[in-house]
Amino acid sequence: xxxxxxxxxxxxxxxxxxxxxxxxxxxxxxxxxxxxxxxxxxxxxxxxxxxxxxxxxxxxxxxxxxxxxxxxxxxxxxxxxxxxxxxxxxxxxxxxxxxxxxxxxxxxxxxxxxxxxxxxxxxxxxxxxxxxxxxxxxxxxxxxxxxxxxxxxxxxxxxxxxxxxxxxxxxxxxxxxxxxxxxxxxxxxxxxxxxxxxxxxx
Numbered sequence: 659x660x661x662x663x664x665x666x667x668x669x670x671x672x673x674x675x676x677x678x679x680x681x682x683x684x685x686x687x688x689x690x691x692x693x694x695x696x697x698x699x700x701x702x703x704x705x706x707x708x709x710x711x712x713x714x715x716x717x718x719x720x721x722x723x724x725x726x727x728x729x730x731x732x733x734x735x736x737x738x739x740x741x742x743x744x745x746x747x748x749x750x751x752x753x754x755x756x757x758x759x760x761x762x763x764x765x766x767x768x769x770x771x772x773x774x775x776x777x778x779x780x781x782x783x784x785x786x787x788x789x790x791x792x793x794x795x796x797x798x799x800x801x802x803x804x805x806x807x808x809x810x811x812x813x814x815x816x817x818x819x820x821x822x823x824x825x826x827x828x829x830x831x832x833x834x835x836x837x838x839x840x841x842x843x844x845x846x847x848x849x850x851x852x853x854x855x856x857x858x859x860x
Contacts, residue, residue, distance in 0.1 A: 662738060662817040669731035670818060676724040677825050681833040684717050688778040689840070698779070706779040707771070714774035728822060729810065737815035746812050753809030760802025763791045773799065777844050786845075796838075800830040 664670070690696040697709040740746070765773045767789065771781045791798035807826045811819020 661736065663821060664735055664818070667731065667734045669727060669734050670822075673724075673728045673731040673822055674825055676720075676727055677822060678829055680717070680720050680724055681829050683720065684713070684775065685833060685836055687713060687716075688775040692778040692844075706781060710771050710774060710776045710779045710781060714770055717774055728807065728819075731822070732811060732814050732816045732819045735816045735818035738817050739815075741812055741815040741817065741820075746815070750809045750813035753805045753812065755809075757802040757805030757809060760791045760794070760798040760805070764798040764802065767792065777841055782845065782848055797830070797834055800834065804830060 687697065691698065691709065691713070695704075695706075697713055698704060698706045701709040701712055767787050768783075770776075771779070772783055772787070777783070791802075795801050804823060804827050808820065808823035811817075811823050
């Protein structure tokens with residue numbers, strides 16, 4: 659019986675490393691910005707908006723590179739008959755389509771700064787977005803991306819891709835465990851400052 663995953667392929671490990679690296683990178687970079695204004699100083703002129711755009715471009719390009727390596731890794735892996743045929747292909751299309759809807763609608767609802775950690779730069783949204791896709795899930799970007807990874811794996815019929823998609827899920831779950839409380843703290847601080855300011859004016 660052929661192996662489900664070819665562990666001799668270097669691209670498998672590179673793909674896994676990038677899946678883990680990307681959320682680690684943007685979380686570390688964003689926290690450095692929040693605490694020390696590191697990116698704003700690097701950009702110069704104290705412009706947090708341009709610094710946020712620079713981080714957004716970096717995250718986007720890293721994502722493209724990660725996705726390209728992921729697909730290349732899958733091409734080098736064995737396929738399995740259980741993931742081939744009409745039903746798996748239909749499931750794959752549904753996963754990728756639904757995942758892209760979640761990701762793109764999330765980006766539309768949040769804008770560039772809302773999508774790419776603008777709150778760590780002091781660029782806060784006036785109120786929480788509660789409409790679609792946030793009415794479906796609290797992290798549509800992450801879960802939509804995970805669905806696209808899984809859909810691609812199923813489309814190509816690669817068990818290794820399913821394993822890597824599971825790693826994406828774990829990486830994002832861990833990232834959310836750090837991001838959600840921290841982001842909530844940023845907005846709670848703003849509300850406290852607003853209340854304190856109102857009291858002083860009164």
